[in-house]
Amino acid sequence: xxxxxxxxxxxxxxxxxxxxxxxxxxxxxxxxxxxxxxxxxxxxxxxxxxxxxxxxxxxxxxxxxxxxxxxxxxxxxxxxxxxxxxxxxxxxxxxxxxxxxxxxxxxxxxxxxxxxxxxxxxxxxxxxxxxxxxxxxxxxxxxxxxxxxxxxxxxxxxxxxxxxxxxxxxxxxxxxxxxxxxxxxxxxxxxxxxxxxxxxxxxxxxxxxxxxxxxxxxxxxxxxxxxxxxxxxxxxxxxxxxxxxxxxxxxxxxxxxxxxxxxxxxxxxxxxxxxxxxxxxxxxxxxxxxxxxxxxxxxxxxxxxxxxxxxxxxxxxxxxxxxxxxxxxxxxxxxxxxxxxxxxxxxxxxxxxxxxxxxxxxxxxxxxxxxxxxxxxxxxxxxxxxxxxxxxxx
Numbered sequence: 001x002x003x004x005x006x007x008x009x010x011x012x013x014x015x016x017x018x019x020x021x022x023x024x025x026x027x028x029x030x031x032x033x034x035x036x037x038x039x040x041x042x043x044x045x046x047x048x049x050x051x052x053x054x055x056x057x058x059x060x061x062x063x064x065x066x067x068x069x070x071x072x073x074x075x076x077x078x079x080x081x082x083x084x085x086x087x088x089x090x091x092x093x094x095x096x097x098x099x100x101x102x103x104x105x106x107x108x109x110x111x112x113x114x115x116x117x118x119x120x121x122x123x124x125x126x127x128x129x130x131x132x133x134x135x136x137x138x139x140x141x142x143x144x145x146x147x148x149x150x151x152x153x154x155x156x157x158x159x160x161x162x163x164x165x166x167x168x169x170x171x172x173x174x175x176x177x178x179x180x181x182x183x184x185x186x187x188x189x190x191x192x193x194x195x196x197x198x199x200x201x202x203x204x205x206x207x208x209x210x211x212x213x214x215x216x217x218x219x220x221x222x223x224x225x226x227x228x229x230x231x232x233x234x235x236x237x238x239x240x241x242x243x244x245x246x247x248x249x250x251x252x253x254x255x256x257x258x259x260x261x262x263x264x265x266x267x268x269x270x271x272x273x274x275x276x277x278x279x280x281x282x283x284x285x286x287x288x289x290x291x292x293x294x295x296x297x298x299x300x301x302x303x304x305x306x307x308x309x310x311x312x313x314x315x316x317x318x319x320x321x322x323x324x325x326x327x328x329x330x331x332x333x334x335x336x337x338x339x340x341x342x343x344x345x346x347x348x349x350x351x352x353x354x355x356x357x358x359x360x361x362x363x364x365x366x367x368x369x370x371x372x373x374x375x376x377x378x379x380x381x382x383x384x385x386x387x388x389x390x391x392x393x394x
Contacts, residue, residue, distance in 0.1 A: 031065060034058060037385045038067045041378040042364075046070065049370040052229060053080040057258035059354075059361045060386060062267035064258045072226035072367060075235075083212060085225045085251045086365040087238050088350040090178075091343030092250035094281070095260070096185040097136060097296035099204050102277035108191035111136065111295075118187045125162045134170045135184040136295045137285050139324050141166025143177040147242050157242050174288050175321035178247035181296060185246025196245050207274050209259055213252035215245045225251065226367040228347020233368075236347040248345060254363055261354050261361040264339070282339060284331030286324040290317065292331060293324065300338045302355055303387075306380050313342055313376050338383075342372050351375040353383060360386045 038056055046054060046069055053070035068080040103109050109118075111133040116122040126141070134140045143164070151157050161183070167173075189196040194203070197215045205213050217225050228236050238244065262268045263278055270278075284292040284299055290312035292299040298312060311317065335357040343350035349370050354361030362379050 034060075034065055034386075035067060037382055041381045042067070042069060045366075045370065045374055045378055049231075049368065049374070050233070051366050051368045051370060053084070053226060054364070054366045055080050055082070055084055055086065055254045056365070057082075057254035057261075057363045058382065058386070059258050059262055059265075059267075059359075061359045062262055062265075064255075064262070066254055066258075072224075074229070075227070078223075080226070082255045083224050083253050085212070085214070085217060085221070085253055086350065086367060087228060087248075087345045087348040088250050088252055088257070088365065089248045089343030089345045089348060091257075091341050091350045091352055092246075092248050093181045093296045093343075094341050094352075095200065095204065095250055096181055096188070096246055097281050098208075098278055099199055100132070100136060100184055100188040101280045101295060102204065102274060103188045103191050105273045105277045105280070106192075109187065115140075115183060115187065118190050119158065119161075121158050122162055126164060126166055127161060130166070130170045132184055132187060133285060133295075135180045135187075137293045137324075138174045138176050138180050139171050139286060139293075140177070140180050141168045141170050142173065142175050142321070143179045145175075145177055145319065147179055147182070151242050153242065171286075171326055172324060173321055174286060174293060174324040176318045178243055182243030182246040185243075200245075200250070205256075207271060208256075208263060209268065209270075210252065210256040213250060213256045215249045215251075217251050224253070226348075228345065229368040230346055231369045238345045238347075248343065254365060257352065257363045257365075258361070261352060261363060265354055265356045265359060265361065267359065279333050282333035282337075284327055284334070286326055288312075288324055289322045292327070292337075294339070297339050297341060299334070300340075301334075302336045302338045302357065304338050306377065309338070309340070309380060310373055310376055313340070313372050315372070340376075340379075342375070344369065344372070349375060351379055353379050355383065355387060358387045 052074050053072050056067045058065045066082045070080055072078045072080055072084050113132050115127040115130045130140045151160055185196050189199040192199055230236055281295040281297055284294055286293040338353055338355050340353035349366045351364045360383060362382055364375050364379055
């Protein structure tokens with residue numbers, strides 16, 4: 001972590017302000033000290049990668065703290081706020097997973113169902129032997145990362161699925177895929193007799209209390225939508241595409257997303273069925289080389305070292321895939337874990353992580369593409385400082 005790590009004395013000084021006994025509470029957190037810790041991790045990233053704007057939300061024992069840097073647009077110089085909308089990329093998949101789990105709790109579907117059950121045109125195809133759980137854990141057998149460029153509508157997608165042949169037996173190999181979760185999102189919405197966009201925007205988001213999150217940003221909210229920038233500083237925003245909504249299409253702000261993280265730690269008052277659905281997404285189904293695969297979420301036994309966290313979030317793990325060992329029975333939701341998810345579009349970068357046992361979590365959003373390794377490292381530095389009891393030594 002090099003020069004970006006605060007000295008041991010400074011860490012212990014900050015921690016003495018954060019904690020009493022063995023856990024953080026909202027009442028004894030010194031907000032200026034949290035800001036100093038966040039600044040230490042985030043400001044070097046902004047400088048190194050010339051990031052126009054970043055928004056960070058930290059939660060400690062159910063109380064949220066917000067830190068905003070820079071501008072939403074280099075052209076307008078509009079400042080980043082808690083309400084600035086960012087594309088969250090594949091972090092969207094965790095919301096799709098929550099919708100799927102909610103549909104299951106309500107009896108609309110079962111994760112044990114075959115994928116072809118919901119699409120008559122796919123009966124007799126490979127999807128007879130692929131379950132919804134396989135789709136939600138990237139273990140369908142080797143679906144590609146991206147939808148092929150020549151597929152521009154649902155009919156073409158269904159034809160592709162009908163002809164597709166798995167490389168691996170379902171439930172034996174994890175290969176990260178937008179098609180996998182995209183198909184699952186389609187099935188969830190279909191089981192609820194709604195479009196996917198309506199299922200998220202009219203059902204899930206309102207019940208979660210996420211009041212400023214969208215698939216399609218309304219015209220009267222466009223002033224809050226940040227301009228994204230590629231790694232080479234070219235202005236860009238995500239464009240509509242097949243399965244984009246289901247796999248990487250959410251635009252949201254730190255206020256809504258840290259609420260979602262708090263809901264994942266059972267620190268938000270929600271309808272009982274919805275809370276059960278959220279908690280169920282933390283069930284561990286497969287063991288991979290680096291982490292336990294939940295329903296989209298990725299889970300590490302806590303405490304976890306930075307080296308392992310980086311390995312689990314490495315590009316090679318995404319593009320190459322890995323063997324997956326089914327957990328039988330599945331691992332019930334755990335407290336002593338770190339659960340995380342990255343998200344990227346061509347012009348935006350996101351990362352979220354939380355530790356239920358410590359009641360701490362973080363969301364990091366930026367309106368520029370920059371490496372996953374750097375955002376994971378920054379989040380790790382901040383969470384480590386929030387998690388160590390006063391007086392402990394590293």
